[in-house]
Amino acid sequence: MGSLALSRVDAASPAPTIVDEVARLARQELAPLASAIDAGSVYPGDFLRRIGDVGAWRSHVPLEGPADLRCAIQSMAALGEVCGATAFMAWCQNTLVWYAANSTNMKLAARVGDSFASGRVLGGTGLSNPMKSFFGIERLKLKGRKVDGGYIVRGALPWVSNLGPDHFFGTIFEREDEEGDGTAKGGPGIVMFLADCADPAITLQPCKPFLAMDGTGTYGVQFRDVFVPDELILAEQAGPFVKKIRAGFILLQAGMGLGLIKDCINIMDEVHAPLGHVNRYLPQQPTQFRELHAEFEKEAMALARDPYNTDDAFWRRVVALRLRIGDASVAAAHAAMLHCGARGYLKSHRAQRRLREAYFVAIVTPATKQLRKMLAEPS
Numbered sequence: 117m118g119s120l121a122l123s124r125v126d127a128a129s130p131a132p133t134i135v136d137e138v139a140r141l142a143r144q145e146l147a148p149l150a151s152a153i154d155a156g157s158v159y160p161g162d163f164l165r166r167i168g169d170v171g172a173w174r175s176h177v178p179l180e181g182p183a184d185l186r187c188a189i190q191s192m193a194a195l196g197e198v199c200g201a202t203a204f205m206a207w208c209q210n211t212l213v214w215y216a217a218n219s220t221n222m223k224l225a226a227r228v229g230d231s232f233a234s235g236r237v238l239g240g241t242g243l244s245n246p247m248k249s250f251f252g253i254e255r256l257k258l259k260g261r262k263v264d265g266g267y268i269v270r271g272a273l274p275w276v277s278n279l280g281p282d283h284f285f286g287t288i289f290e291r292e293d294e295e296g297d298g299t300a301k302g303g304p305g306i307v308m309f310l311a312d313c314a315d316p317a318i319t320l321q322p323c324k325p326f327l328a329m330d331g332t333g334t335y336g337v338q339f340r341d342v343f344v345p346d347e348l349i350l351a352e353q354a355g356p357f358v359k360k361i362r363a364g365f366i367l368l369q370a371g372m373g374l375g376l377i378k379d380c381i382n383i384m385d386e387v388h389a390p391l392g393h394v395n396r397y398l399p400q401q402p403t404q405f406r407e408l409h410a411e412f413e414k415e416a417m418a419l420a421r422d423p424y425n426t427d428d429a430f431w432r433r434v435v436a437l438r439l440r441i442g443d444a445s446v447a448a449a450h451a452a453m454l455h456c457g458a459r460g461y462l463k464s465h466r467a468q469r470r471l472r473e474a475y476f477v478a479i480v481t482p483a484t485k486q487l488r489k490m491l492a493e494p495s
């Protein structure tokens with residue numbers, strides 16, 4: 117742990133907190149890069165390492181039991197206020213740290229040490245397919261079989277972000293040498309591991325251009341009989357492991373949406389002086405979004421203190437909050453566009469970038485439709 121205090125919530129002294137430092141670096145160093153990241157010409161690896169130096173990736177590491185995600189969420193909100201793509205990459209990195217920190221594999225701890233939490237090594241998560249599989253939406257795409265000292269894994273994932281030649285990510289395969297039904301519902305036969313992009317049997321394939329998020333180091337990943345050694349196994353039984361980490365996985369996404377909504381409110385406020393006399397006839401006003409933002413932030417901070425809570429009611433609150441944040445991100449960005457008028461229709465104005473980023477908050481796993489399915493069915 118660095119010398120910085122954890123979060124604004126805990127700040128009892130004038131010392132800068134991690135969140136303050138991340139916010140300062142976002143304004144000073146990230147803001148000038150945001151357009152290039154959006155255009156896909158920059159992947160901000162140096163910036164991601166830089167905020168690792170101020171402790172951005174380690175505040176949610178559980179220490180002797182409980183974990184607290186508040187500082188991580190607030191830091192991602194500070195990034196998201198400036199650049200949605202970077203807030204998403206921050207979520208990828210925080211999720212990678214979250215997986216490694218919750219693994220009980222001592223060999224894994226010895227191999228990766230604090231390289232993810234310090235930001236020395238970057239990476240992300242390939243859990244969209246398994247998360248959909250856990251909720252009966254699609255079949256697992258990776259297959260593995262046990263060999264001496266590890267597993268051999270094959271298959272392909274269509275999109276994994278925050279990757280590069282020396283990056284890692286966490287994902288899941290189904291054992292083809294054991295009984296399984298092709299879903300990740302949890303039985304034995306489902307293994308969670310870290311993929312090492314430097315492995316020559318792993319290929320990163322560039323994706324077709326997206327609507328936004330092109331600077332996020334997103335690739336299609338092919339596994340051609342990759343040997344995954346025992347020291348890269350996060351959990352031999354992925355079912356119970358995912359049950360443990362899933363609330364954190366979803367709660368950490370709150371930061372992306374909170375930051376984006378805040379900037380949409382800023383955009384509406386910025387055009388109030390020249391256009392307020394007519395904008396007041398629009399049905400959605402910044403005041404409503406300020407109230408919503410405050411409500412979401414309060415709920416996120418309450419849930420983030422207790423990410424290992426196993427109550428069904430807690431899990432449903434997490435899912436409901438995530439759904440509302442996705443909906444509100446799109447609504448706030450839409451309202452910002454209407455408030456801006458022609459100003460926001462310019463490619464050089466960030467309002468249209470925020471709109472494109474907002475749709476990502478609503479479609480990244482768990483997407484709006486999956487969240488609705490999860491709430492509609494018994495847990």
Ligand SMILES: Cc1cc2nc3c(=O)[nH]c(=O)nc-3n(C[C@H](O)[C@H](O)[C@H](O)COP(=O)(O)OP(=O)(O)OC[C@H]3O[C@@H](n4cnc5c(N)ncnc54)[C@H](O)[C@@H]3O)c2cc1C
Binds near residue numbers: 245329334
């Ligand atoms: C920019 C970007 C970054 C992403 N980063 C990650 C990440 O880091 N980790 C991660 O696990 N997931 C990542 N995803 C996937 C994301 O989380 C969602 O899974 C995805 O947006 C689709 O979710 P959905 O529930 O709407 O599924 P749907 O879109 O309803 O269905 C998804 C399935 O449809 C098929 N499919 C549809 N279109 C295509 C296509 N063009 N190419 C290939 N297959 C297709 C695939 O089988 C896929 O599994 C990323 C997606 C995008 C667009």
